[in-house]
Amino acid sequence: MAHEEVKGCVILKDLHYSVQDNTWVKADGDVVTIGMTDIAQSLAGPILHAKTKSVGTARKKGRPIATVESGKWVGPVKSPVTGEIIEVNEQLAGDAQLINRSPYRDGWVVKMKASNLEAELAEMTTGEAAVEAYRQKIEQDGIACTHIDDSDTYD
Amino acid sequence: MMALDLSQNKHADVSYEEKERLFEEVKADERWHHVLYGCYECGICVAACPSARFYDFSPRVIAQAVAREDIDLIYTLMSDSIWDCSQCFSCDRCPRQNSPGQIITVMREVAVKNGLQTAKDALQGYGRIIYKIMATGSQVSPDMLQPDAFPDWGTHVYEIAENLEEWRRALPPETLHTTETGWKVDQKTIIELYLIWHMTGVMDLIEGVDEGLFMILVDVMEERLEEAGYDDITFD
Numbered sequence: 396m397a398h399e400e401v402k403g404c405v406i407l408k409d410l411h412y413s414v415q416d417n418t419w420v421k422a423d424g425d426v427v428t429i430g431m432t433d434i435a436q437s438l439a440g441p442i443l444h445a446k447t448k449s450v451g452t453a454r455k456k457g458r459p460i461a462t463v464e465s466g467k468w469v470g471p472v473k474s475p476v477t478g479e480i481i482e483v484n485e486q487l488a489g490d491a492q493l494i495n496r497s498p499y500r501d502g503w504v505v506k507m508k509a510s511n512l513e514a515e516l517a518e519m520t521t522g523e524a525a526v527e528a529y530r531q532k533i534e535q536d537g538i539a540c541t542h543i544d545d546s547d548t549y550d
Numbered sequence: 551m552m553a554l555d556l557s558q559n560k561h562a563d564v565s566y567e568e569k570e571r572l573f574e575e576v577k578a579d580e581r582w583h584h585v586l587y588g589c590y591e592c593g594i595c596v597a598a599c600p601s602a603r604f605y606d607f608s609p610r611v612i613a614q615a616v617a618r619e620d621i622d623l624i625y626t627l628m629s630d631s632i633w634d635c636s637q638c639f640s641c642d643r644c645p646r647q648n649s650p651g652q653i654i655t656v657m658r659e660v661a662v663k664n665g666l667q668t669a670k671d672a673l674q675g676y677g678r679i680i681y682k683i684m685a686t687g688s689q690v691s692p693d694m695l696q697p698d699a700f701p702d703w704g705t706h707v708y709e710i711a712e713n714l715e716e717w718r719r720a721l722p723p724e725t726l727h728t729t730e731t732g733w734k735v736d737q738k739t740i741i742e743l744y745l746i747w748h749m750t751g752v753m754d755l756i757e758g759v760d761e762g763l764f765m766i767l768v769d770v771m772e773e774r775l776e777e778a779g780y781d782d783i784t785f786d
Contacts, residue, residue, distance in 0.1 A: 440696075440698045441698055443696070444730065458765070459765050459769050462766045465698075465699075466678075466694060466696035466698050466699025467675055467699040468677060468678055469678040469681040470762045470763070471765050471766050473762075
């Protein structure tokens with residue numbers, strides 16, 4: 396998969412990103428898979444708990460779809476789209492560090508049926524623009540990504 | 551000896567009027583007239599202060615700055631130094647009955663109420679503790695003992711973190727057989743706590759300091775309150 400690495404942080408070019416909230420979206424029709432970015436997992440540190448909202452929960456863009464806890468940090472995963480949660484990653488309940496090891500693949504958080512996808516995707520960034528946006532953010536905030544053992548490689 | 555560096559303002563400067571407004575809010579606190587009487591410069595507070603020993607911090611500077619009403623310096627202190635105080639109140643042994651520790655308490659509260667960046671930065675590390683106490687009723691949880699969070703515990707913390715459930719099950723009271731919360735908290739107690747947070751305006755303070763944390767707490771609390779029959783309470 397085409398990707399770029401900035402200060403150790405992996406950015407996949409074919410995903411859409413809400414850069415501010417450090418989430419990614421992969422759309423398949425009006426169903427979207429949502430997850431945390433490599434930067435988000437790195438900033439959080441080894442994750443202990445990732446509690447998703449239940450299937451059937453309706454969420455507006457910007458509202459929490461999951462709560463993520465690491466040793467000393469807690470924060471929401473904010474929904475980058477408006478819609479209804481139709482599937483949650485059940486594996487996270489027993490192994491939240493899947494998000495650390497595989498933020499873009501096995502560590503996805505929820506799938507949602509989006510109701511305003513076209514407009515909301517247009518507000519996100521993708522491809523080279525996403526790489527550039529993250530490059531700026533990484534430099535501005537002095538971020539360098541770290542990965543725990545057995546993390547995905549993108550070669 | 552390391553000199554106090556008070557010239558560096560670590561956060562964005564604001565207008566003199568804004569600094570004055572913040573200090574007026576500090577002085578309007580009802581505790582104000584019981585915590586500051588004047589300063590001999592005897593240094594007893596500094597001698598007693600553990601933070602002064604280990605950080606670039608002096609309770610005497612705090613007491614003198616507010617006594618002189620040095621608005622610029624007070625703002626500089628609010629933007630950094632006040633968070634170095636460990637709130638042990640050893641400085642209460644002041645012969646003039648000043649309490650730099652309590653002056654700092656008031657300054658911190660004003661910083662939090664006004665959502666100053668300095669408060670956000672200082673409290674960031676406490677987010678999970680606030681989440682724990684407000685969402686679960688116990689402020690610390692055994693699973694906070696992680697090597698990355700407490701490296702100062704030494705290599706022993708790896709062993710504790712790895713076998714945490716076993717360690718906890720070894721404790722006699724069943725209410726302590728938990729890893730995500732300090733102990734099992736009764737649902738009724740949790741609902742009472744949520745109502746207290748709601749009624750006392752604590753949630754408003756949190757919203758000003760950590761929007762993400764506020765969002766999570768609202769989510770947890772509204773759901774549980776609704777289940778308990780309080781469906782007319784919202785925090786937004």
